[in-house]
Amino acid sequence: MAGCYILFMEAVMKHTRINIWNKGEYSYEAAYGFEPNIRTYIHDDDEVRDCMLVVPGGGYCMVVPSEAEVVAKTFYEKGMNAFVLSYTTDITFSIPLLNQPLKDISRAVRLIRSRSGEFNIDPDRLVICGFSAGGHLCGSLCVHYDDVIEEDVALSKFSNRPDAAILSYPVITSGDKTHPSSIEALVGADASKEKRDYYSIEKNVSPDTPPCFIWQTVTDDLVPIENSYLMAAALAAKNIPHTLHAFPYGPHGLSVSNKDFYLGRHGEDYTFEQLKLATNAVRDGRGIKVSEKRTNEIIEQFFSEGSPWFKEADKIDEKTMEESFENPYEDVSKWPDMAYEWLIKVI
Secondary structure (H helix, E strand, O other), X not given: OOOOEEEEEOOOEEEEEEEOOOXXXXXXXOOOOOOOEEEEEEEOOOOOEEEEEEEOOOOOOOOOHHHOHHHHHHHHOOOXXXXXXXXOOOOOOOOOOOOHHHHHHHHHHHHHHHOHHHHOEEEEEEEEEEEOHHHHHHHHHHHHHHHOOOOOHHHHOOOOOOOXXXXXXXXXXXXXXXXXXXXXXXXXXXXXXXXXXXXXXXXXXXXXXOOEEEEEEXXXXXXXXXXXXXXXXXXXXXXXXXXXXXXOOOOOOOOOOOHHHHOOOOOOOHHHHHHHHHHHHHHOOOOOOOOHHHHXXXXXXXXXXXXOOOOOOOOOOHHHHHHHOXXXXXXXXXXXXXXXXXXXXXO
16 A cells, blocks of 8 residues: 555554555645545454444544544454544635545545455454544445445455444434535535435435444534434334434533543544644635635634634643543443444344
8 A cells, every 4th residue: 555654552552544545546625735544543463353443523624633532442442443534624615525535434444444454353344433524424435335436446346335333423414404514515505406415314325324323412502413313214214223322411522421531631633634734724825715704714713812723732630630520421421332232233
């Protein structure tokens, strides 16, 4: 596989960056030097394990770290070999993403399967786990995997269909209950109904859609709970194995809802790579087709005095926080256990 990678070892983990596109294959106009990649969280042994590809959210305008490493390590600790996908997004809303994120996740799945021996994973037990817009991307692969043409002959021999999917507070519909900015980043503000319908996951479920585990909080303040209801109904109509857990309380973006999450111990922020490259380019007058209005918004959000973005976080008294910690959504924190037990039964 062409492309650069960085490798370092933890005590019992192989943690690697691998660019998923070969040189000359990736050409998204607003990448600003970013290359989609996966990070590995692999046990340093020879045991063949189930595989989890984690796909963080961020409204298709960024890829957030709070749904990346902390999630991968949660399933790593359950015995899986895990990966995190940093896919193409656009904070500028200037160039519709269309199928580029779908191509990214499709390529990542094929690449992982093609190197199953190296990664010590069972290629027939590959699960994707997406959050919010990352849930939409996972759902898109579940229903549109056949639409993605793989031009790398060697990789085309490997399936891009996941064996199961975990959809965490997912954006599903492009209809009335959508998360508008996510769909706008994908198709633009003036997309046709036909194009929007293609990205409305519930309208594209087929008998070949993989099993899905869906969870969300009823009081989600960003993506309406109806998104999960619509997906569950569409799966039921096609007799696809699935489960839906609607927890009664909690805001959007709870990730794994454990102590590490609430104390801000999310791990590395490598998923912000494209976001940083793009916002710096806009600030420096190198934005690509970025409107004056959006340029001003980005400068205000990311570079104005007092902006919290990319600044060193205030240090906290971690010992005191540890001692006084109480999980505000203890029920939600159980979803990884529930999903893992479900996966054992369906794949």
